[in-house]
Amino acid sequence: MTVMTRWLDHDEQQTWRAFLAASRALTDTLDRELQRDAGMPHAYYEILVRLSEVPGRRLRMSELADLTGSSRSRLSHAVARLETVGWVRREECPTDRRGQIAVLTEAGFAALAAAAPGHVEGVRRHLFDALSPAQVDQLRRISETLVAHLTGS
């Protein structure tokens, strides 16, 4: 059975390619800056951020995976790496013997505190400084719509 492809028209093409170029350029730039200035990829920064925001600075692996939007495998590898660097430590979960709890160490918190100002400055410079307040608002609505659409289905 052949289904007609709903091709993109010219404007849609433009939009899609611009979006691809923009999001890649932005994430690449920030990732590179973070790696250079703080010695960690952005994905690891996000893990540290999430842990730092929660009481006890500890989260179940699966919750952490959900919050960072990463697969369990990815998170498992990442936390393993973070553990060797001494920024995160693993603990057994008292209520579920399958469970593991990732805990942010003091060294991890310090590394995050050291990395944050530069990274936030980068986000501001590369993203917010370029857009009008109206565009920032539009971007938020668009992004929230997309997240709902993508995680819903």
Add this chain to the structure above:
Amino acid sequence: MTVMTRWLDHDEQQTWRAFLAASRALTDTLDRELQRDAGMPHAYYEILVRLSEVPGRRLRMSELADLTGSSRSRLSHAVARLETVGWVRREECPTDRRGQIAVLTEAGFAALAAAAPGHVEGVRRHLFDALSPAQVDQLRRISETLVAHLTGS
């Protein structure tokens, strides 16, 4: 010298995290679909697309790198891989003996033709179907602004 960090306010936080989540979810989803259905990552798909759109289906490595927004190293590795699969072939450049020209093969064109409908459908489903026409327009302007801002500086 200490410079005050221009931290993100609450709304900016929301926007930034939503954008991160959305762009990651979108690219991850499309990448996974493309890998599953066509056996290639999205970066390689883009290379084939760019080559297919140009007369002679051939481009200098450096032009191809610019068009796909990738580093020379990345492109070099990618083309090497595409060559072993038989989708791209390398030729010497007649006017510059340092140069290399990447040429899309018939097999490469066929692979692209086979992959395109499914991928385009995915882009439509996951992106355009979720947004209003006004939002699509906003997204284009935002993306173009960001690209200019990021590649300009």
Add this chain to the structure above:
DNA sequence: GCGATTTGGTTGAGCGTTCAACCATTCCGG
């Protein structure tokens, strides 16, 4: 012209992600 710099491109090591396979524990239906 000739040495120094720049440009075009490749290479290999190190690292992060993916995928599939896997193990242990917990939950659920009958």
Add this chain to the structure above:
DNA sequence: CCGGAATGGTTGAACGCTCAACCAAATCGC
């Protein structure tokens, strides 16, 4: 209860990307 399914998490191999080092050819300055 008990057997099967679902859940939580890990592992290792394959692969793509990054970075720095590198080579060859072209270009620039004097």
